[in-house]
Amino acid sequence: MKAIGFDNQKYLTTQSEQIRKRIEHFGGKLYLEFGGKLFDDFHASRVLPGFAPDSKIQMLRQLKEDVEIVIVINAADIESNKVRGDLGITYDDDVLRLIDTFRELDLYVGSVVLTCYTGQVSANAFLKRLTALGIRCYRHYPIAGYPSDVVHIVSEDGLGKNDYIETSHSLVVVTAPGPGSGKMATCLSQLYHEHKRGVSAGYAKFETFPVWNLSLKHPVNLAYEAATADLNDVNMIDPFHLEAYGDIAVNYNRDVEIFPVLNAIFEKIQGSSPYKSPTDMGVNMVGNCIIDDEVCRAASRMEILRRYYTACVNKLKGKSNDTEIPKLEILMNQSGTSTEIFPAVSAALLKAETTGAPAGAMCLPDGRVVTGKTSSTLGAASALLLNALKTMAGIADEFDLISAGVLEPICNLKTRYLCHKNPRLHTDEVLMALTISALTNPIAEKAQEQLAHLRGSDAHFTVVLSDEDEKLLRRLGINVSCEAQYETKRLYHK
Numbered sequence: 001m002k003a004i005g006f007d008n009q010k011y012l013t014t015q016s017e018q019i020r021k022r023i024e025h026f027g028g029k030l031y032l033e034f035g036g037k038l039f040d041d042f043h044a045s046r047v048l049p050g051f052a053p054d055s056k057i058q059m060l061r062q063l064k065e066d067v068e069i070v071i072v073i074n075a076a077d078i079e080s081n082k083v084r085g086d087l088g089i090t091y092d093d094d095v096l097r098l099i100d101t102f103r104e105l106d107l108y109v110g111s112v113v114l115t116c117y118t119g120q121v122s123a124n125a126f127l128k129r130l131t132a133l134g135i136r137c138y139r140h141y142p143i144a145g146y147p148s149d150v151v152h153i154v155s156e157d158g159l160g161k162n163d164y165i166e167t168s169h170s171l172v173v174v175t176a177p178g179p180g181s182g183k184m185a186t187c188l189s190q191l192y193h194e195h196k197r198g199v200s201a202g203y204a205k206f207e208t209f210p211v212w213n214l215s216l217k218h219p220v221n222l223a224y225e226a227a228t229a230d231l232n233d234v235n236m237i238d239p240f241h242l243e244a245y246g247d248i249a250v251n252y253n254r255d256v257e258i259f260p261v262l263n264a265i266f267e268k269i270q271g272s273s274p275y276k277s278p279t280d281m282g283v284n285m286v287g288n289c290i291i292d293d294e295v296c297r298a299a300s301r302m303e304i305l306r307r308y309y310t311a312c313v314n315k316l317k318g319k320s321n322d323t324e325i326p327k328l329e330i331l332m333n334q335s336g337t338s339t340e341i342f343p344a345v346s347a348a349l350l351k352a353e354t355t356g357a358p359a360g361a362m363c364l365p366d367g368r369v370v371t372g373k374t375s376s377t378l379g380a381a382s383a384l385l386l387n388a389l390k391t392m393a394g395i396a397d398e399f400d401l402i403s404a405g406v407l408e409p410i411c412n413l414k415t416r417y418l419c420h421k422n423p424r425l426h427t428d429e430v431l432m433a434l435t436i437s438a439l440t441n442p443i444a445e446k447a448q449e450q451l452a453h454l455r456g457s458d459a460h461f462t463v464v465l466s467d468e469d470e471k472l473l474r475r476l477g478i479n480v481s482c483e484a485q486y487e488t489k490r491l492y493h494k
Contacts, residue, residue: 002365002456005295006050014285016062019204022283023066023170026202026274029194031187032283034175035207039101044208046479047223047300048290049456056206057105060173068110068169069102071095072176072186075114075123084178092126094177099135110167111136115182118142138163140182140189147185147261154268159192188262192269202274203266205255205281210235212249212279213287219300219335220290221250226307229327230320241277249279301337302458305481308332312484313464342481343369344460349483352462358487360384360461362478364392365453377407377423380461381469382430388457389434392450401444402433427472454478463487 023030037043038056045053052058060067077091084094095112102109112130114123117139130137140162145152152158165186172190174183187203194201209224221235238251240259255278262281266273275281290296308328314320332338339345344361347369351359357374362384364370370391372384386401395401410433411423425433431451437444455477464482465473473480 002049003292003295004050005290005292005299006048007289007291008050008052008055011051011055011285011289012059012062014288015059015283018283018285019059019063019171022202022204027200028170029172029199029201030170031172031174031190031201031203033183033187033203033205034173035183035205036209038175041208043223043227043303044286047220047303048286048296049299050291051286056208057107060107061105063171064107066169066171067173068108068167068171069173069175070111070113070165070167070186071098071109072113072115072174072181072183074181075117075120077178077181078114078126079120079122081122082178091177091181092122095130098175098177108169109135110169110172111138111165113138113140113163113165113182113186115140115185116142136166138165140186143185147258147265150261150264150268153188154192154265159189160196162189162193164193165190184262188265188269191266195269203281204283206283207255208284208286210250210252211287212238212251212282212284214250214290216250217334219297219304219337222331222335223300223303223307224252226304226328226331229307229311229324229331232323232327238277238279241279244276249277251278251282255281298341301335301341302479304328304331304335304337305339305342306458306479308337309460309481309483313482316464316484316486342458342460344458347371348460348462358461358463360459362388362457362459364388365456374424377404377411377425378430379424379426379466379469380463381459381465381473382425382427384459384461385427385430385473386434386447388454389447389450392453393446395443395447399443401441401447402430402437403441406433406437426466426468428468431472451476 019032040053041056042053045051073091073095082091083089084091099109112135114127114137117123127137143153143158147153174186176183191201191203210221214221216235216237225233225235234253235250236253236256238249238256241247241249259278263273311320311324311328315325344363347361348359348371351361351371351373355373358380359371359373360380361369361371368391370384370388372380372387374380375383390397390401407425410425410429414420415423434444434448438448458479459473461482463485465480470480
């Protein structure tokens with residue numbers, strides 16, 4: 001079992017307490033901008049072992065009597081059919097998914113706001129669809145000079161022309177399908193309208209990374225830079241916090257750059273700013289819940305290495321910009337990260353060299369390293385998955401989990417009837433075959449029972465995996481990295 005470096009229960013308790021204090025500080029109404037992922041924050045769970053991917057949602061559920069959720073979507077993203085890269089669905093479809101998920105968790109969704117609305121055809125169709133579903137909708141418009149022209153922004157022709165969002169709870173969580181949706185502008189608009197109505201309300205920001213009370217070059221913070229290397233975000237010392245309090249705090253460039261403007265907007269709306277620094281705006285107790293710093297440092301170095309491999313593969317696919325890999329190489333150097341920290345890399349490369357075919361290796365949660373090779377019926381990912389299950393179950397290598405009598409007919413089905421050129425089974429097909437075998441084979445059943453215990457394993461492959469294999473391994477909770485090399489010299493690899 002992997003070592004734990006983060007106290008998740010302490011996080012839920014202290015984070016909830018701090019948000020309650022912030023609500024009270026502003027007189028009973030807080031607009032909380034949620035950055036990053038509300039659901040499935042696997043980056044946080046990887047760099048902070050012990051952090052549950054659904055921690056933020058569980059924290060909100062502790063406050064559910066006070067919580068109202070407002071979902072923001074940029075109308076231009078609806079018009080352009082913008083897609084979430086991790087889910088493969090459009091932003092407007094993701095709004096519906098988010099509403100369903102929040103409701104299933106007994107969290108109240110008050111409304112949806114369309115920002116940058118200019119009457120786009122697709123946006124109007126989405127508004128009509130939401131209204132028919134009984135969801136309240138509001139329109140926010142582009143503001144000339146945003147965010148620098150403070151005088152115009154804080155006027156009836158600026159924030160004043162936006163719809164006022166009717167809310168009924170003390171904690172209004174403002175979230176979105178992705179970045180650039182207009183969450184902060186929505187919060188500022190509400191502060192303007194609330195002030196006009198004589199309602200005391202405040203704004204705060206919920207960002208997990210960078211962790212303000214860890215050092216600038218702490219691997220956890222460097223791993224955040226690695227995760228945003230394609231955006232060219234950088235962590236930096238918050239100069240406003242240092243000047244105001246004499247204390248060092250870590251923030252990131254975009255929040256530091258926008259703070260003077262935000263400060264001026266707060267002053268224009270409310271007469272004075274409640275904050276002296278961008279760090280003040282945040283509500284983040286993550287750094288106080290790390291219980292084993294070395295465990296989190298090691299996990300963060302692994303994350304930086306994975307990000308590096310991913311960037312190399314993306315470059316091979318034509319999806320990476322020219323600055324991403326050099327930046328990741330700098331972060332690896334700063335954090336003391338190399339391939340030597342990941343035994344699966346050398347094990348996979350050695351297996352490929354000795355077999356003359358693509359191979360893979362996996363570091364199990366208990367530290368053991370397992371390898372898998374390509375065969376006539378199994379790809380490297382499928383073979384590695386089966387070998388890992390055998391190792392976890394204590395099954396000797398000479399025992400077959402799936403008999404040739406089961407594998408060969410499936411391979412024949414793929415090539416003869418489904419027109420596949422490659423007969424080898426993907427990981428999803430292998431798991432189906434394993435499930436069938438488990439009905440009559442106790443050894444296969446024993447191996448299948450180990451699937452849940454693979455979560456947290458780290459696998460590396462000597463070639464780029466198919467989308468099917470990579471997605472399934474990730475669904476099992478296995479972290480995946482690959483060498484930037486295709487199995488064949490063909491140009492089309494889907």
